Amino acid sequence: MAAADVVVTGLGLLTPAGATVEANWSALCAGESLAAADPHLDGLPVDFSCRVRDFDAEAELGRARARRLDPPARFAIAAARRAVAHAGLDHRSWEGDRVGVVLGVGSNSLDTYGAAFGHLGAAEPERVSPLALPRSVPNMVAAEVAMDLGAGGPNFTTASACASGTTALGIARDLLRSHACDIVLAGGSESGCSPMSATCFARMRALSRRRQCPRLASRPFDAERDGFVLGEGAAVFALERRSTAQARRAPVLAMLRGYGASCDAHHPVSPHPGGDGIARALRAAIDDGDCVPAGVGQ
Template identity: 50%
Template sequence: MARVGTDVAVTGLGLVTPAGVDENTFWDGLCAGVSMARRCDELAGLPVDFGCPVDGIDLDAEIGGRSVWRMARFVKMALLAARRAVSDAGLSPRQWDGDRVGVVLGVGVGGVSALVDNVRRLDGGGAEAVSPLLVPMMMPNAAAGEVAIALRAHGPSLAPATACASGATALSLARDLLLDGRCDVVVAGGADAVLTPLVVSAFAGMGALSRRGGDPAEASRPFAADRDGFVIGEGAAVLVLERTADALARDGRPRALLTGAGSATDAHHPTAPDPSGAGARRAVEAALREAGWGPDQVDHINAHGTSTPLNDAMEAAVIAGLFPHRPSVTAPKGVLGHTLAASGAIEAAACVLTLEHGIVPPIANLDASSEEFGLDCVVGKPRAGRVERVLSHSFGFGGHNVVLALQRFGTDRPRLCGRGVLVNA
């Protein structure tokens, strides 16, 4: 299929995160560089009893209506983020052609809490005690389905599951749907909400989580020499994507360009990254090729930066090897914890805001003396300066590597002016 146009614009953002449940609060929290980790009542008594939950919002009240009873927490977060993203884009489901609107929402494992609750019901009360709503609450594609229903989106509806790269995979697929001409608008992102005793115990048992329980706010420390694991979080982010020409034709506001995306697989181990970084490197190189950039044109890297010994060492080596000009590096998981399937979408949204504001948020719990890799990590306070091109890294269990290339709108790209006349921005 011939591709339609070359540019894809981000025209709307919606966020539900541990740092804030709206764009401004999220951005302020990220720029403050202070971890959102705290002890969680639901995890009391476990070896790891802390995480980064989403606080300060009544999801049921925000969504409204009777349908909330059939939704798991990750679905509610995704739906709220999607509604806000569409509103931010200046679009309305009542006015668009729903047959040309797609939904792509990355997910991890679905409604774990609903599944656990109903296993207990089955054990305690037999089959009659199991909720008839269990399947739609726990199925991983529930977020994509519910968002499509709410937005009257009748185009392709997909739920990619590439572990912690799922949100980035969703944005990459959304870009393809637009450039292949299959959609005119795609609502894309990721959501996850598994801050449960079962999942936390499993991650802790495999040694993936930080055990720095004395002060949870100091536990997530990407690229620090004394990092010992990630802090689990939850959240959702949704971006509205359109072909740039279409957005401009309707007087929309391109907030940034999604200029390229690259994917590659380690084929190495179910949970550990390939220490050589070969898969991650291939994904970076693919994103650069698709964007048409040389490595020296990258101004900033939003790192996957999980705060685990293996990931950070591998990722730092890839960055140092490909980018000797030392672009600035940040890692939002220091503040947000690891929001799993949502992380790639949340971090893509952070990249959009960095491009808009010319500000790179700092990495929480990292200072120059504790960083061991020689990268240009932003520490202590936000760094101001013009940022034109950024890469966002996302790596997931199973060896999934996805890298997004985002560019400030108006940077060395032709844009439509007036009645379709091309001008240099």
């Protein structure tokens, strides 16, 4: 079955740029910088980040549920709901056991872990929340989405650092190709703005330290780049086989033509100087999608 048979029919975004596709596109086109001072990081070597704005978790999820979940799960549920609505799907009437959820999650939120270890360090085990584990283990992000939408198909998270969300899309594509699912909600969710994350990345010298002007800190292709900026948010795609989408006359937003993955097998955080791993992944994606890049002969 050709890779072009897997299509995107819905998209849900919840990022520092906004809670809608339109808001995110507008900010992207305007080149808007979203890094700003973060009061939750006061006193740390790096005290700015890109946090989600304009999102009231209690209003969207209910007070009790919002308080029970860590940010990555809240973001993922909100983004998944938006993707389902955008695709014109109705979770109340779909065949739930044919709907899968695959989400990339690098580490989940470290806030809950930090609080729990703080109580243990203070010899106060009785103060550790019984929700500490279900709130913080990465797989619960996808599980919470499934419980919210009644998706009873394959459900798991992928954890491949910065490639976690892309890995999730590749696996979702395979689930659809094999007919294990008819719909897969795939993407990623993360909240990397905890004091623990900020401290660890700062100690690794991985973060930009442009504290005097955070809005100029994120500059990935600049010769004077001094690190990245912490952020958070979620993006979820509603993926289907093209035949399924056509049968229900759903608009096709894009086609997932090819996917490739590789490993540098070189260093925990630095890419291989020769870039061979990236090249192998790109070649695999081109071959998988039977694509010919512009300017390349047949």
